Amino acid sequence: MRKHFSNPSPHRSLMGIQIAVIGKEDCTEEEYRAARAAGSAIAGMHAVLCCGGRGGVMEAASRGAREKGGTTVGILPDTGRGNPYLDVVIRTGMGYGRNAILVLSADAVVAIGGGYGTLSEIAIALKEGKRVFGYRTWEIDGVEGCDTPEEAVLRAAGAASRSG
């Protein structure tokens, strides 16, 4: 992150801002592409990508961010290694406790697809007053629907920079 100090971006820098991308391990190809695009967009804004650290949507977001030179953080439910695109690996060993930690660590949340685990994260985020931007995800009252993953990231970044 500080590596960008000497390389000012014409875009607003979001160094230190942490954006979570949440979604299923067992995702569709379309969700994988969307999550990778989201990760890429997060890195492009010099924000830190946080995710659950495993496969599927989590891997795709890590991969997209890593490809753009961003910093990737995986918060695992177990004590394993996570996907291969993580710079920082948090091994919680706390099962569902990890879902809360991921959401609490994020300044804003992007949800892509997702099952019940993702729903639990959305619920905790909304309970905490964090904004959740969704792309083809649960249509729960409070989730702000977006037409593309890039739109979700852009709006999440805006929300995150104002929440600081």
Add this chain to the structure above:
Amino acid sequence: MRKHFSNPSPHRSLMGIQIAVIGKEDCTEEEYRAARAAGSAIAGMHAVLCCGGRGGVMEAASRGAREKGGTTVGILPDTGRGNPYLDVVIRTGMGYGRNAILVLSADAVVAIGGGYGTLSEIAIALKEGKRVFGYRTWEIDGVEGCDTPEEAVLRAAGAASRSG
């Protein structure tokens, strides 16, 4: 629980079965009455009531169970004392981590009303394959709606005894 060994019930005994009642601290009077009735029904079947240990729906369920001589367990997010109707107080000090612990400890779940915290619990329960019986709660795919709190408890007890 073992106290009932010498006092056999004409009803099927559910000793050792743990049923969670979940819902908001800041609940309506109608939700309070419903949760109290649910706690009463749980105790009447000699199951153990588990709840989040605080006020509102949690207090009402504890109170209803205690009034019928049942055993009440409160799993707190903090390290406090919880409501006055608890036999066993689990002080997690783990915030949202408690939501997962409550659901994982239950053999079946009864949801009454509820906000985002309750939704996070419903989601974890469904993810874990536990059945959730709802009374005026989130209409999420997977939640089995009931017309009365008593119906919710009865069906939860049935599900719990088969899940063992």
Add this chain to the structure above:
Amino acid sequence: MRKHFSNPSPHRSLMGIQIAVIGKEDCTEEEYRAARAAGSAIAGMHAVLCCGGRGGVMEAASRGAREKGGTTVGILPDTGRGNPYLDVVIRTGMGYGRNAILVLSADAVVAIGGGYGTLSEIAIALKEGKRVFGYRTWEIDGVEGCDTPEEAVLRAAGAASRSG
């Protein structure tokens, strides 16, 4: 617990007081006997026994308490069933997080033997200002050594009743 309301004890009742017995799953026979005696003594004072819910010292304490008609609570690191002597089973699914929950839930702690897991629990208890009474356990500054498990329970009960 309330079952004792109509059956007053000549001894001071400690209804509602929760005493934890901590120690290793892989314990010696002598530690097993000691933990069983501790559980028995806790039940004899109408306090609630809390433990880690698994085998070894945890099972022995649960068994001793159950044999005396006491209430037993097992707080598991996993989501299993625990030992056969538990009235209430808390399935945390949180690994080491359980160690903290057990200690935070106790009004006083009795440590019997023990390895590094037990040491982590002793440390958290002392950090929280809870008194720890040890029988053949870690000789850490702050642990109050006892000559018998019964002495440890008696002193723990005294500390717990004053901490309320």
Add this chain to the structure above:
Amino acid sequence: MRKHFSNPSPHRSLMGIQIAVIGKEDCTEEEYRAARAAGSAIAGMHAVLCCGGRGGVMEAASRGAREKGGTTVGILPDTGRGNPYLDVVIRTGMGYGRNAILVLSADAVVAIGGGYGTLSEIAIALKEGKRVFGYRTWEIDGVEGCDTPEEAVLRAAGAASRSG
């Protein structure tokens, strides 16, 4: 971390290795200096510094690593911001649960000074088979004592690179 790909070090690179520095918030000046030196040494080897994210020893280690251009990760017990020298902030909201997460996330541990909280972390690390290198800390069986913080980091880095 990947920023070093184009800037090969004559020293063995430990990119991706995570070393935890643990110790008290309320530390002595000597402990602060030692922790800062430890953080600096960790960054010098291109390992990632993990710490509890707050003040005292945690701040000093973060500061030392940041001053050398390293990556710093703070794993907080609460949901706050942590000290000003953190690149990645993990907000667990899980109290003592954080102690376990910090240790589980580390490939090796350096302990500097420390109270009961530090002792709980040392105990969990040893239970997990992770090596703990101590500088003026608890003399528990299993802790490997070192004469300087630099020696502790060097030996931790060696242990971490072999544990991978």
